[in-house]
Amino acid sequence: MFTFIHAADIHLDSPLIGLSQHEDAPVGKIRGATRTALSGLVDLAIEREVDFVLIAGDLYDGDWKDYGTGLFFVSEMRRLEEKEVPVYLIFGNHDAESKITKSLALPENVHVFSTRKAESFAHPGLPVILHGQGFATQAVIENLAERYPARVADHFNIGLLHTNLGDAAGHGNYAPSTVSQLVAHGYEYWALGHIHQRRVHHEKPHIVFSGNTQGRHINEPGAKGCYVVTVDDELEVSDTEFHALDSVRWETVSIDCTGIEDEMDLVQKIRDALAGALQRADDRLLAARVVLSGPSCLHERLHAHHSRILAECVSQAAAVDAEQIWIEGLRLKTRTLLDPAELAKRDDLTALVLEALDSFDPTELPDPVATLKTKLPDDAVHALTSSLAPGSEEAQAIGEDVRAIVLQAIATSSD
Ligand SMILES: [Mn+2]
Incomplete structure (x- = not known):
């Protein structure tokens, strides 16, 4: 029997992404999260006395900003070297x-x-052979696995591959x-x-x-980590155990506002x-996005006071645990x-306003940043325009x- 990670x-x-704007965010903890995950991986390998560790691509996020990234990786790998x-x-691709x-x-x-061609490594002391090829350039579009070596008989063959399996959308x-x-x-x-x-x-x-070892934004929610794989003496996988390594946990916290009539109830x-x-985040730093949904009489007020409600979320997070939730x-x-439709029956002017509101598109407003754009670098202009692109x-x-605020104004105007 043997095990690997x-x-x-x-x-x-x-x-x-999305955490650094808080002025009193635990910057060190957030910035160090991917390092913490790697250290946790090494700790786990040592604790479980695994036979070897696999890293299937994107160890680095891109070119190192400085040598600190490489020095950290080398020092963690030395801990594994000491344990052989x-x-x-x-x-x-990254x-x-x-x-x-x-x-x-x-x-x-x-x-x-x-990165030039697929090659094989025989793992010493076990009937294990590993096959793999890295990316030479970011945009490797050929099917690398096609040229991986043939299976070696009487061995546990592992293919290491960085791949978009099954043409997964969004990758x-x-x-x-x-x-x-x-x-x-x-x-x-594989x-x-x-x-x-x-x-x-x-x-x-x-x-x-x-999966990755640490979620990097709100669209990478839930536990992140690695698998500890056990292979029995018949060279068959007998267990794949997931082990969480993330120190910052991303989660969308949804609240159905149906039936909530009082803002204090919503806050609670x-x-x-x-x-x-x-x-649920199990003692980790929780990075939460609050989503309020459902039909509610608070709808108009919430939209008119977005920044106050956001501040209330921050305040309530602090009340639960100021150190642990962001x-x-x-x-x-x-x-x-x-x-x-009911409001429109009041008078012609109201009907006209509501009709205009129906087809309101904020991207068709006169461009308030037109002059600013001529003075900004291309990247910034792109960021500005794409964030306000139709849809x-x-x-x-x-x-x-805008719809909520206008509706509210009309609804209250004749009360
Ligand atoms: Mn990746």
Whole structure:
């Protein structure tokens, strides 16, 4: 029997998006989260006395800002070298050979697969053989797995691959492959990287994404970590155990406002929901996005006072645990209880306003930043215009705010 750890997408020193704007955010903890995950991985490998560790691409987030990133990785790998734990590593689209301009000599226990062609490493002392190829450039579009070596008989064959399996939507379509192709290849275990959501796609043979080791934004919620894989004496996988490594947990905290008529009741609900989410985060720093939804008589007030409600979320988070919860943002998805058709019956002018409101599109307003744009660098102009592009989340939110405020004004005007 032997065990190994399968990890991928560590994205060492990647910033966590959406947290740094808080002036008293625990910057160190947030900035160090991807490092904490790597240290946790090494601790786990030592504690469990695993035979080896796999890292299936995107160890680095991109080129190192300075040598600190490399020094940290080397020092963590030395801890494994002392315990004689080999590490098998491929590079992915984020840390493709062509993108990384800095390098440091790695300890001898770290084996990096070639980026020119697929190669095989026999793991000493066990009937285990590893096959892999890293990315030479970011946009590897060929099906790398097709040229992986044939299965070696009487061995546990592991394929290390950074791949967009099954043309998954929303991911760079790099080194595409399919489940049926990988099954047919004959290896016992495909250790995959690239998709940040962990998933066992197939068992016997195993085709597994471990997901990333630390969520980096609100769209990477829930526990993140690695798999500890156990292989029995018949060279069959007997267990794939997920182990969380994240120190900052992202979660969308949704509150259904149906039936809530009093703002104080809503505030209490927000506080309870945050307390529940913190408990689920298991002593980790919780980065929460609050989403309010459902039909509510508070709809218009919430939209008119977005920043106050956001501040209330921050305040309630602090009341639950000031050190442990950070509010990433607030999304208002409530619906009005006012009936525009009823309001329109009042008089012609109201009907006219409501008709105009119906077709209101904030992206068609005269451009308030036109002159500013001529003075800004291209990147900033792009950021400005894309955030207010038709259909964007920001444009929709502005549209919702305006509708709610106008409806409220009409509804209260004749009361
Ligand atoms: Mn990645």
